[in-house]
Amino acid sequence: MPKATSDAKLLIQSLGKAYAATPTNLKIIDLYMVFAVATALIQVVYMGVVGSFPFNSFLSGILSCIGTAVLAVCLRIQVNKDNKEFKDLPPERAFADFVLCNLVLHLVIMNFLG
Amino acid sequence: MAEPESSTAAAGAGGSRLRNAFGGVLCAFTLLLIGVLAFSIRLFSVIKYESVIHEFDPYFNYRVTQFLSKNGIYEFWNWFDDRTWYPLGRVIGGTVYPGLTLTAGTIWWFVNSLNIPLSVETVCVFTAPIFSANASWATYLLTKEAKGTGAGLMAAAILAMVPSYISRSVAGSYDNEAVAIFALIFTFYLYVKTLNTGSLFYATLNALSYFYMVCSWGGYTFIINLIPMHVLLCIVTGRYSSRLYIAYAPLVILGTLLAALVPVVGFNAVMTSEHFASFLVFIILHVVALVYYIKGLLTPRLFKVAMTLVISVGLAVCFAVVAILVALVASSPTKGWSGRSLSLLDPTYASKYIPIIASVSEHQPPTWPSYFMDINVLAFLVPAGIISCFLPLSDASSFVVLYLVTAVYFSGVMVRLMLVLAPAACILSGIALSEAFNVLTRSIKCQLAKLFDDSPAASGDSSAESSSASTASANSAKNENRSEKNETAPKEKPSKKNRKKEKEVTESVPAKHKKEKKLLVLPMEASVMGILLLIVLGGFYVVHCVWAAAEAYSAPSIVLTSRSREGLHVFDDFREAYAWLSHNTDVDDKVASWWDYGYQTTAMANRTVIVDNNTWNNTHIATVGTAMSSPEKAAWEIFNSLDVKYVLVVFGGLVGYPSDDINKFLWMVRIGGGVFPHIKEPDYLRDGNYRVDAQATPTMLNCLMYKLCYYRFVETDGKGFDRVRGYEIGKKHFKLTHFEEVFTTHHWMVRIYKLKPQKNRVRGKLKKLKSGSKTSSTIAAGRKKNPWQ
Numbered sequence: 001m002p003k004a005t006s007d008a009k010l011l012i013q014s015l016g017k018a019y020a021a022t023p024t025n026l027k028i029i030d031l032y033m034v035f036a037v038a039t040a041l042i043q044v045v046y047m048g049v050v051g052s053f054p055f056n057s058f059l060s061g062i063l064s065c066i067g068t069a070v071l072a073v074c075l076r077i078q079v080n081k082d083n084k085e086f087k088d089l090p091p092e093r094a095f096a097d098f099v100l101c102n103l104v105l106h107l108v109i110m111n112f113l114g
Numbered sequence: 115m116a117e118p119e120s121s122t123a124a125a126g127a128g129g130s131r132l133r134n135a136f137g138g139v140l141c142a143f144t145l146l147l148i149g150v151l152a153f154s155i156r157l158f159s160v161i162k163y164e165s166v167i168h169e170f171d172p173y174f175n176y177r178v179t180q181f182l183s184k185n186g187i188y189e190f191w192n193w194f195d196d197r198t199w200y201p202l203g204r205v206i207g208g209t210v211y212p213g214l215t216l217t218a219g220t221i222w223w224f225v226n227s228l229n230i231p232l233s234v235e236t237v238c239v240f241t242a243p244i245f246s247a248n249a250s251w252a253t254y255l256l257t258k259e260a261k262g263t264g265a266g267l268m269a270a271a272i273l274a275m276v277p278s279y280i281s282r283s284v285a286g287s288y289d290n291e292a293v294a295i296f297a298l299i300f301t302f303y304l305y306v307k308t309l310n311t312g313s314l315f316y317a318t319l320n321a322l323s324y325f326y327m328v329c330s331w332g333g334y335t336f337i338i339n340l341i342p343m344h345v346l347l348c349i350v351t352g353r354y355s356s357r358l359y360i361a362y363a364p365l366v367i368l369g370t371l372l373a374a375l376v377p378v379v380g381f382n383a384v385m386t387s388e389h390f391a392s393f394l395v396f397i398i399l400h401v402v403a404l405v406y407y408i409k410g411l412l413t414p415r416l417f418k419v420a421m422t423l424v425i426s427v428g429l430a431v432c433f434a435v436v437a438i439l440v441a442l443v444a445s446s447p448t449k450g451w452s453g454r455s456l457s458l459l460d461p462t463y464a465s466k467y468i469p470i471i472a473s474v475s476e477h478q479p480p481t482w483p484s485y486f487m488d489i490n491v492l493a494f495l496v497p498a499g500i501i502s503c504f505l506p507l508s509d510a511s512s513f514v515v516l517y518l519v520t521a522v523y524f525s526g527v528m529v530r531l532m533l534v535l536a537p538a539a540c541i542l543s544g545i546a547l548s549e550a551f552n553v554l555t556r557s558i559k560c561q562l563a564k565l566f567d568d569s570p571a572a573s574g575d576s577s578a579e580s581s582s583a584s585t586a587s588a589n590s591a592k593n594e595n596r597s598e599k600n601e602t603a604p605k606e607k608p609s610k611k612n613r614k615k616e617k618e619v620t621e622s623v624p625a626k627h628k629k630e631k632k633l634l635v636l637p638m639e640a641s642v643m644g645i646l647l648l649i650v651l652g653g654f655y656v657v658h659c660v661w662a663a664a665e666a667y668s669a670p671s672i673v674l675t676s677r678s679r680e681g682l683h684v685f686d687d688f689r690e691a692y693a694w695l696s697h698n699t700d701v702d703d704k705v706a707s708w709w710d711y712g713y714q715t716t717a718m719a720n721r722t723v724i725v726d727n728n729t730w731n732n733t734h735i736a737t738v739g740t741a742m743s744s745p746e747k748a749a750w751e752i753f754n755s756l757d758v759k760y761v762l763v764v765f766g767g768l769v770g771y772p773s774d775d776i777n778k779f780l781w782m783v784r785i786g787g788g789v790f791p792h793i794k795e796p797d798y799l800r801d802g803n804y805r806v807d808a809q810a811t812p813t814m815l816n817c818l819m820y821k822l823c824y825y826r827f828v829e830t831d832g833k834g835f836d837r838v839r840g841y842e843i844g845k846k847h848f849k850l851t852h853f854e855e856v857f858t859t860h861h862w863m864v865r866i867y868k869l870k871p872q873k874n875r876v877r878g879k880l881k882k883l884k885s886g887s888k889t890s891s892t893i894a895a896g897r898k899k900n901p902w903q
Contacts, residue, residue, distance in 0.1 A: 007419045011412075015420075018411040055381060059374060067367040073403075074314050074364065077356040082410075085312060085356060097314035101364060104318055108371045 029076045033069045040065035060112040067105045071098055137263075144267055145254060149247035152274035155660065156243040156284045159668035165239050165286070168670040170710060170727050172288035173717035175214055176238050178206060179288075182219045183234050190215075191377075197722045198712060199734060200704050200756065208377045209730070213330030214293050217241065242283040242292035249296040250274040253537060253544075256303040259310055260503070260510040261545045264552065269544025275655070277662035278488035278536040284668055291533055294331030299537050301327050301337055302517070305361060306510045312357035314364065321368035328373045335388040336534060338369065340520055342395035344513050349402050353509060359403055366396045458527055476530040485525075487662065488532050491655040492539040499542025502549045514541055550648060553634055557641040565638075672714070674771065685769065688714065691762065691864035694857050695719035699760060706753055707762035708742070708775055708782065709735055715762070724756055732789065739786030742779070742819045743793050749818040750852035753869055761853065761867045765823040767836035767843075768862040774838065779819050780804055806836070808844045815845045818853075822867055825850055830862070 022030075043061050052058050078086050078094035086094075159168070167176050182190045193206040221244075222237040250270040258266035273279065282291040304320035328334045345362045348354060370392070373383040383389055409417055485493055496518065503511035518538040525535040636644070674685040695705065696719045705721045712726020725735050741752040753761065766774035775782075780795070787793040797813040798804070806820060814820060828834040828846040835842050850867075857866040 008423060011416055011420050011423070014412060014416050015408070056374070059381075059384060060371070063367055063371050067364070067371070070363045070367055071314070074317075074360045077360065078312070078314070083356060089312075094314070097318070101314050101318045101368075104322070105368060105371070108368065108375065112371060112375055 023081070026076055026080060029072050029079070033072045033076075036065045036069040036072065040069070054114055056112055056114045060109045060114075064105065064109040067109075068102065071101050071105070074098070074101075141263060141267065145251060145270065148250050148254075148267075148270045148274050151271070152247040152250045153243045155275060155663050156246060156280060158284070158664045159670055160239070160285045162664075162668060163670050163673055163675075165236060166670055166672065167235065167238060167288055168284070168286040168672065169289075170671075170713050172238075172286070174713040174727065175288050175290075176235065177713075177717040178210060179215045179218050179222075179238055180234055181206075182215055183222055187216075187219075197716050197720075198726050199728075199731065200722050200724050202731065202734065204728065204730075208380075209728070211290055211330055211332065211378055212376070213297070213326060213328075214241070214288070214290050216329070217245075217293055218288070238288045239286045242287055242289075243285050245293050245296045246274070246279065246283045249279070249299055249537075252296060252299040252303055253540060256299055256306060256514075257541050257544050259303065259306045260508070260514050260541070261548065265545045265548035267544075268548045268551075269541045272492065272544055272547075272655075273537060273540040275659035275663075276489060276492065276536045276540055277659055277667065278532045280659070280663045281488070281667040282533050284663070286670055290331045294327060294333060295533065295537065297323060297327035297330050298333070298337065298534070302513075305341060305365070306513055308361040309357055309509050309513070312355075312360050314360060317360055317364045318368070320361075321365050321372060324365065324369045325372035325375070328369075328376050328379060333531075333534065334373070336520075336524075338373075338389060339391050340517060341365065342392045343520070344516050345395050345399060347512060347516060348509060349398065351512075353512075354402055354406065356403075358509070359399060362399060363396065366392050458524060458531075477528050479527060480525065480529040480532060484529060484532070487666075489536060489539045490658050491651055492543040495543035495546045496539050498550070499544075499546035502545050503542070511545075514538065514545075518542055547648065547652075551645070553636070554641040554644045554648075556633065557636040558638065558645075560635045561638040561641070685771070685861055685863065687859035687861050687863035689718065690859045691857065691866060692719035694859075695721055695760070695762075695866065698857075703759040704757050705760045705762055706738060706741070706756065706758040708738065708764075708778060710778070711762065711764065721760075724758060732785070736786045736789035739782035740790045740793055742775075742782050743786050743798070743817050745816045746818055746821060746850065746852045750869060759869060760856070761818075761822065761869070763819065763822045763865050763867075765862055765865055766838050767823070767827065768830055770837040771863055772838050774823075774863075775819060776806060776823055776836075777838065782819065805841075806839060806843055807841045810844045820845070821848065821850060822853065822865060825855060825865075827862075 040062055043058070043065065047058050075094055075098040077083060078089055078097075079091045080086070167173055178190075181193065185193075190212075191207045194203055195206045196203045198204050218234075218237050218241045221241065222232065222234055225232050225237065250273045253273045254266040254270035256266075257269040279295060281287075282289060283295070301320060301323040304316055304323050308316040308320055324334070324337060327337060341362065345358060348358055370383050370389070373379050373389075374381065408420060412420060480488075500515055500518070503515050518535075518541075521531075521535040521538045524531045672688050676683045676685070692715065695715070699705075699721060701720070703721055704724065705715055705719070706724045707715065709725040709727055709729055712723045712728075715721055715723050716726065725731075725738050729735060737752060737756070741749040744752070764771075764774045765776065766772060767776070780798070783793055783795050783798055787795055798811060798817070800809050800811050800814075806814060806824075824834070824836075824843050824845070825848070827836075827843065833842050834846045852870050853867040854870055855865065856868045857864075859865075
């Protein structure tokens with residue numbers, strides 16, 4: 001047991017150290033992702049309290065949060081300099097694709113929101 | 115030395131650019147020709163008959179498109195149709211897949227805004243051929259992503275002609291599949307393209323194309339289950355990459371949202387079991403992505419520690435979640451799946467529980483000959499294509515193979531789904547043929563090159579020596595490879611002694627083989643024969659496709675023809691009957707018939723019907739079925755309660771038309787009996803056989819369908835010989851008590867009857883008081899007398 005806890009502590013420490021080494025722009029994207037997922041969780045809790053009556057509103061709220069999180073992950077994948085598959089892709093193109101996809105996503109959300 | 119090299123290099127580069135440009139133009143021109151081929155092979159029905167809408171379902175789509183073009187899109191979304199399923203009506207906006215009608219409506223609006231006056235009917239008739247041309251171009255794009263341009267062109271040419279696709283997309287077959295197959299292939303192309311390039315732009319386009327597919331056809335569930343299956347396959351075989359994440363995750367989110375936007379699907383997009391696979395794989399993909407990310411962050415030892423911790427905790431959480439999910443799903447009787455999907459997964463389900471689905475002929479399993487009829491030569495080119503996809507295996511080729519395997523399973527369940535198999539078969543056959551042509555033409559080129567260089571140094575010894583001599587004047591690396599291969603081949607044969615030597619040889623050879631792939635070169639005669647035979651095979655395929663398109667699949671089924679010594683007989687009875695209805699009845703009169711003819715009646719006769727081809731309400735159909743199976747009085751009462759004025763039956767006995775109501779009658783009994791237990795199928799069968807001759811049961815001879823079909827039939831030839839059943843009918847001379855015949859078409863194929871109104875009731879007591887002696891004799895007879903006469 002003590003080995004497990006000390007291992008867990010070591011694990012968390014090394015995770016923290018390795019993560020701290022990532023570049024700032026990626027950390028900003030990660031923060032945005034965490035914010036989106038947190039918003040989704042708050043919405044789920046709210047639905048649990050209040051009930052899911054306008055179900056389309058609930059769906060569009062949840063899916064917009066998860067959708068922006070997913071798109072942020074895609075952006076992070078494409079912008080990450082350590083990623084060998086995307087080294088030819090200029091980050092501006094990645095960001096433009098990100099914006100386009102978000103536009104489509106939010107257009108659909110606004111249509112579905114009721 | 116440098117200058118001539120660079121100039122030759124420049125000339126070489128210029129030459130190759132020119133060749134590339136020429137290749138591109140040739141490719142585009144071939145694609146154009148393929149599009150024209152796809153369009154024109156579907157025009158046989160327009161040439162042989164006329165530009166008319168075929169079958170049953172297209173008439174409904176045509177009527178909806180007419181409504182859309184007349185009233186605009188807002189009226190269309192909110193349309194409640196009271197001319198069908200009387201007295202229930204049908205919410206068209208919420209129960210129709212709008213893709214096809216919106217597409218045709220847009221084309222019509224666009225063409226008319228350019229002042230080209232095409233009618234809605236013309237646009238509807240020709241929508242299918244136009245979209246089949248688009249589908250062949252989409253097949254070209256998809257196969258190009260999987261294998262290359264040559265395979266793409268081959269696959270596109272094959273798809274343009276494949277009979278299975280022609281059968282559902284001839285000019286006049288204005289049905290959902292005409293547009294949906296194009297959407298299917300295009301969505302798959304965009305998915306594969308995103309997988310290959312990892313671009314979020316294509317992922318967005320993929321989601322939008324998936325939206326178009328959801329709008330068009332109920333078969334979109336195939337896409338949303340196939341793509342997660344492929345993602346799972348990639349993860350399990352270790353081909354996870356970040357491109358996979360970009361290809362799949364946005365599609366799930368955007369796709370679910372867009373699917374929920376379509377009113378027909380609505381919340382089913384998140385609540386039915388058909389979509390659960392996509393969510394499950396979504397979660398699995400995120401778990402895998404997280405694992406790979408953390409693996410990249412940590413050292414291997416720490417990663418192992420992390421794995422053990424996570425697995426122990428994660429398994430417990432997983433079990434809990436899975437238990438909840440299973441409990442939720444198991445609590446619903448169909449486990450969350452819709453009836454149609456269940457009948458696909460369990461082919462015996464429909465015949466046990468849902469007779470309506472089982473009764474449609476398109477939903478029966480196909481016979482073996484129908485595979486050969488529908489995809490012909492492709493049936494044995496497909497395995498070759500599968501093998502070719504494995505060398506080398508890429509994400510795109512594994513996707514195509516998975517698509518084929520699932521399509522083969524589903525086509526084995528329902529004949530209608532051979533249509534989904536057709537594109538997969540075409541893609542794989544295109545790949546196979548292209549690879550075969552590659553090898554054969556390469557062999558011919560090599561052999562020719564060898565022949566021209568070889569003539570001075572030709573030696574009659576083993577081919578190994580001759581080829582090694584030719585390496586002196588080597589002009590291509592292929593020859594070197596081949597010589598090495600031939601040198602190693604005789605060395606490897608006396609194996610046991612020279613095993614060590616072999617190892618060295620094989621070790622040196624793979625080093626070179628890594629740089630230049632081992633290219634197969636066949637002898638000259640074999641290659642030429644091979645190419646000739648393949649071309650002959652292609653010729654057989656083309657001949658079969660054109661024959662199938664012209665003879666088998668171009669019949670509009672609303673007009674029938676037959677050839678006899680006097681020439682061509684045309685049977686236009688259906689339109690004759692609908693025209694009679696529309697001219698000789700009131701606008702609000704209700705017409706009852708079996709559900710097959712509902713769409714045509716509302717579209718062509720413009721009368722309200724009781725049941726139609728949408729078959730959404732089983733009880734209502736069972737009511738009509740019961741009425742058709744009951745004796746006249748009971749049937750009259752049922753129809754009267756539904757406000758029916760006219761009853762329409764289709765009868766083929768005079769001309770030998772086999773798809774008439776008497777042949778469909780047992781289904782009416784089964785469906786009616788499924789809801790109203792007093793209708794029992796054995797009552798209508800004599801010793802288990804269905805007959806309408808003198809041996810038939812009294813229930814059969816007295817039911818409404820028999821009477822309406824065979825009323826006065828004996829007057830045609832004096833004996834009442836039914837040409838479809840092949841014997842004389844049982845009950846020949848009878849009168850109708852509750853119905854009167856108002857119209858029978860020229861060849862007796864459609865017969866229309868009117869319900870007789872109730873007679874004014876005469877009170878018995880009043881009769882007694884007024885006429886004393888008269889009634890005494892009539893009362894005794896009057897008790898038995900029918901008050902409706």
